[in-house]
Amino acid sequence: MxxxxxxxxxxxxxxxxxxxxxxxxxxxxxxxxxxxxxxxxxxxxxxxxxxxxxxxxxxxxxxxxxxxxxxxxxxxxxxxxxxxxxxxxxxxxxxxxxxxxxxxxxxxxxxxxxxxxxxxxxxxxxxxxxxxxxxxxxxxxxxxxxxxxxxxxxxxxxxxxASEDESASEPDEERQPDIPGKPSRNETAAPQGHDQSDQDNNHDLRxxxxxxxxxxxxxxxxxxxxxxRQTNSEDVLSVILNAAGSSIDPHTEYFSPSRSKSFDIQMKLSLEGIGALLQQDGEYVKISSLVPGGPAEKSGLLKPADRIVAVGQGESGDLTSVVGMRLDEVVDLIRGPKGSTVRLEIIPAKAVDTTQTRVVRITRDTVKLEDQAASSQVIDIKRGNQQHRIGVIKVPMFYVDFQAEQEGRKNYRSTTRDVHRLIDKLKQQNVEGIVLDLRGNGGGALQEANSMIGLFIDRGPTVQVRDAQGRISLLGDTDRGVAYNGPLAVLVDRLSASASEIFAGAIQDYGRGLILGNQTFGKGTVQTLDDLDHGELKLTRAKFYRITGASTQLRGVKPDISYPSLVDPDEIGESALPNALPWDTVRPVSYREYGNPQRYLPQLRQSHERRASEDPNFHYLKREAELAHKLREQNNSVSLNIHQRKREMEAQEAEQLSLENQRRKALGEKPIESWADARGADEDQTPIDQAQLRESANIMLDYAHRLEQQSGS
Structure with a gap:
């Protein structure tokens, strides 16, 4: 050619x-x-x-x-x-x-x-x-x-x-399937030959x-x-300048005037859309995280690492292919007036094969502060003849009504104020310990993470910030007294980032409580937005460090007790981003330790592992994570033979189906006949989320009893 x-x-x-x-x-x-x-x-x-x-x-x-x-x-x-x-x-x-x-x-x-x-x-x-x-x-x-x-x-x-009116696009054939869509190596070997019956049945499979x-x-x-052919000079300039910025670190980024406007809308949370943060992933656009309280998060239909292949407006009609489309163009298609419907054809993060797309419908809305506010619940745990109560406070993000605060209003909303109120409420309900749930908390107002630490310690440093000149600023809690001095745990996952990592790291360093869940995102850098004559530049200017001197960059916060995770750290997290700045250390600062949870970890882990092995949901989560890892490791190609491709897909689906039905059987639920039935059920992982939360409450209770035994000895 x-x-x-x-x-x-x-x-x-x-x-x-x-x-x-x-x-x-x-x-x-x-x-x-x-x-x-x-x-x-x-x-x-x-x-x-x-x-x-x-x-x-x-x-x-x-x-x-x-x-x-x-x-x-x-x-x-x-x-x-x-x-x-x-x-x-x-x-x-x-x-x-x-x-x-x-x-x-x-x-x-x-x-x-x-x-x-x-x-x-x-x-x-x-x-x-x-x-x-x-x-x-x-x-x-x-x-x-x-x-x-x-x-x-x-x-x-x-x-x-895919029908013509329901999908104008299929998954791009150039990209590797997401987890767990990789057949095992033993199952992917091409057959030595095929007979005439295979050829006769070719069209039967279509x-x-x-x-x-x-x-x-x-x-x-x-x-x-x-x-x-619609590419213009501004598009090329963005590629050139973003290649320059991202060659240094993944968060330094040029915003053209149009992209700058979209970024401002996003930061103000006034965007009328679905409340999902998107990122480019080759020729795909991928869900990187969901805005707490947004339509997508509330619907349960989208998950991080889902890839969007087509977008449609309203309840019916054509879907527009977005494979190979620029990120800002995809955002424009998804954005729309409050109350309207957008349809997204996605490859779920858990898809077995890239042909297994599905269409979800989400009603656009504005994200309200109330939807992101902290909330609480009580988990009852029965042991023997005794009933125990553990409090849970969910913190979706660190928020504050800056305008109301600056205007001097007495009762302005903030994370710290709301959590303080919830602590008082849980204390009145006689809980024996509190779990702070920061799963999916991508950060927010640093001042709120800093002041919320102060609810659990009596004055002291919380985080170090180092600038380009090597100068270190020390932030901390200056208020006397604490809102809660009882047993504490913090539950985190791979999507807990930035301010969440500062909070979890400080609680861990002070020995103030246990950290449970998964290793956090690892974003330990600070950016500013600088105006240019044409557009804006988001520039990395500082780095966060824990009071021990260790950076939260790249490594994040490692939990004291880890849970299995379906999120692939190679897909989501700072370490998955190109040219991420390295982990390093500065000098530690002086601080007072409040306890030593590490001394109890062997016994706590042993009890946790026993319960997890007996909990059908937890057992399923562990097996699913193992399967996803195996499939990622073993597959590096797909068959172009329709019969072999079908066999590979069916073998993977059979493994998925077996795991799901084992879970259902153990819970006394009705089994499903095909993996497609599970995929069509909105992939609601609430049972798994609740299993993690309940196990965290059990660990919290074990920890509270250990502390009680120590104080009584």
């Missing part, structure tokens, strides 16, 4: 004067304002150039080895281009990349125009774990790859049977015929081609 090296002159995207000025501003900010000591030298240029390649063509599916060599000088002069505001060479490279994409999409359409029938009886396989692929040396080498991808796209449609498949794929690639 002959590929022109440059776009037609009239179609070329060129830098603007304001764009080149913005590049100079960003370069200055990176050099003199970032937390790290950034030298915009040749070593940095090479890193920024490589980051740009990773962003635009992560699987080496479009560009050729000669293309990279032709523009290899950018690996030496990326910094010069930014600092001098001379972006012509970078734009020329992007034009070449754009032409490669357009040519490839047109090639796909041409192939479909020649196709009348798909043969799914061959023995080929498509690699899914191929991010280390070498750059292709020729167009024909890429043709071989894309023939497989086209066949895989057709096979996915044949098996999933849920869509060839003509419908061809029509769908033509629509998909035509839509993608149209979007690619």
């Amino acid at each position: 002959a590929l022109p090296t440059l776009a037609a002159e009239q179609d070329r995207i060129v830098p603007t004067d304001i764009g080149e000025q913005t590049a100079q501003e960003v370069a200055q900010s990176l050099r003199y304002g970032h937390y790290e000591d950034v030298s915009l030298d040749q070593q940095w240029s090479e890193k920024a150039w490589q980051r740009m390649l990773d962003m635009i063509d992560p699987q080496h599916a479009y560009l050729l080895e000669d293309d990279i060599e032709q523009y290899s000088d950018l690996g030496r002069h990326y910094s010069d281009s930014l600092e001098k505001g001379d972006l012509d060479r970078l734009y020329a490279f992007y034009n070449l990349y754009q032409q490669r994409i357009e040519n490839r999409l047109q090639w796909l359409l041409d192939q479909l125009g020649k196709t009348q029938h798909f043969d799914f009886d061959g023995q080929g396989r498509l690699a899914t774990d191929d991010e280390d692929r070498e750059w292709a040396s020729s167009p024909s080498q890429l043709d071989e790859l894309w023939h497989k991808r086209l066949k895989n796209a057709a096979l996915q449609l044949a098996l999933s049977g 849920m869509m015929d060839d003509s419908a498949i061809i029509k769908q794929l033509k629509k998909r690639y035509s839509n993608q081609l149209e979007r690619v």
Whole structure:
């Protein structure tokens, strides 16, 4: 296939004067304002150039080895281009990349125009774990790859049977399935041969015929081609500047004027939408977290790591493919007026195969402070003939009504005030201990995390903040007295981040309570938003450290007692982000320890493991996490044979179904006949969440009894 090296002159995207000025501003900010000591030298240029390649063509599916060599000088002069505001060479490279994409999409359409029938009886396989692929040396080498991808796209449609009015998109064939969608190695070996009966049954397996498949794929690639041709100078500038920023750390980011507006809306929580934070994941858009109290979180229909493949407006009608679409465009499609309905076709994080998408409907709404407020409950535990009570306080995020506080209103809302009130309420209910549930708490107002620590300690430091000059500021609780001095535990998970990690880390360091759950997110950096003449720059300027001197960056807070997790740390967390800043330490500060929970951990863990092995929900969670890990480790390709692909899917589904029915049987519930029944039940994990919460209450009770025995001895 002959590929022109440059776009037609009239179609070329060129830098603007304001764009080149913005590049100079960003370069200055990176050099003199970032937390790290950034030298915009040749070593940095090479890193920024490589980051740009990773962003635009992560699987080496479009560009050729000669293309990279032709523009290899950018690996030496990326910094010069930014600092001098001379972006012509970078734009020329992007034009070449754009032409490669357009040519490839047109090639796909041409192939479909020649196709009348798909043969799914061959023995080929498509690699899914191929991010280390070498750059292709020729167009024909890429043709071989894309023939497989086209066949895989057709096979996915044949098996999933997405209808024209219900899905304009299928999962992108280039990306690896999310957990636990990987067959074990023993199950994925291609058969040595196939007989005539397999060929005869080929069409029996199909849920869509060839003509419908061809029509769908033509629509998909035509839509993608149209979007690619709409790329403008601002889009290219964003790629160039974000490659520069993210080569230093994942949170340094350029916002174009339109993206800046969206970010402001998001930070003010005045966005009328579904309340989900999204991130780019290759050509997919992925759910990174859910806003507490938002429509998506309340519905239970979306989970972190779910991938969105299509979006539709209203209760019915066409879905628009968003595979390969820019993040801001996807956000615009999902955003809408309060009370309206948006339909999302997703690949669930737990999907066994990328063909197993489903459509969810969510009613848009505004996120209210009341929906994110702390709440409490009491868990009753019977042991022998005695009834015990453990209090639970759920803190979805750290919030404060800044305006009311600044205006001096007496009864303004804040996390600390609400939690204090709930503590008093639980004390009146004679609880023997309190569990603070910070699962899914992505942070919020640092001052509230700081002041809430003060409810459990009597004055002292809480967190250290180090700036780029090495100066350390010490934040702490200055109020005398405590709201609660009884047995305490903090329940966290992989989505507990930032201010949540500061709170959990301080409670752990002071020996004030137990930390239960999963290792936290690991975001220990501080960003500011700086205005540019054109857009804004989110810049990392400081780092958090615990009072022990250890950073929360990258490693987060490790629990004293760990629970199994279905969240893949390679998918979610600071360590999953490119160029995350390293973990390090500063000098510890003086502080008073309130207790030593570590001394009781062997006995507490032993009791926990005994209960967990007997709890059907907890046992299921452990087995499910083990299965997900096994499938992630063992699968690195998918079969292009429809019979083998079906067998692989069925084998994985059988394992999932067996686990689910074991759980149901142990609980005395009716078993389900297929894994699809479980997927169609909104994937509500409340029983698992409640199992974690109840086990935390049991650990809390064990701990309270240990403390009581010590004080009585």
